[in-house]
Amino acid sequence: MRAGYEIIRGSDGRTDVAATLAQTQDYAAAGVTMLRLESRRFCRRLEDFEAFLERAIQAKEAKTA
Structure with a gap:
């Protein structure tokens, strides 16, 4: 199953890459096998x-450390 990340924003309203990527395990638990992260949402x-x-x-390194 494919999905796109829900983009998380910080208190300043800017996109938060780390918080967005922190959702990966939740998507995997829901059966998602391919996630799309669109750089245009962050750049x-x-x-x-x-x-x-x-x-x-x-x-990613912080998550695996």
């Missing part, structure tokens, strides 16, 4: 993309 400009990837990797 306003092309220049924001690298920082988005770094935040996503940091969130």
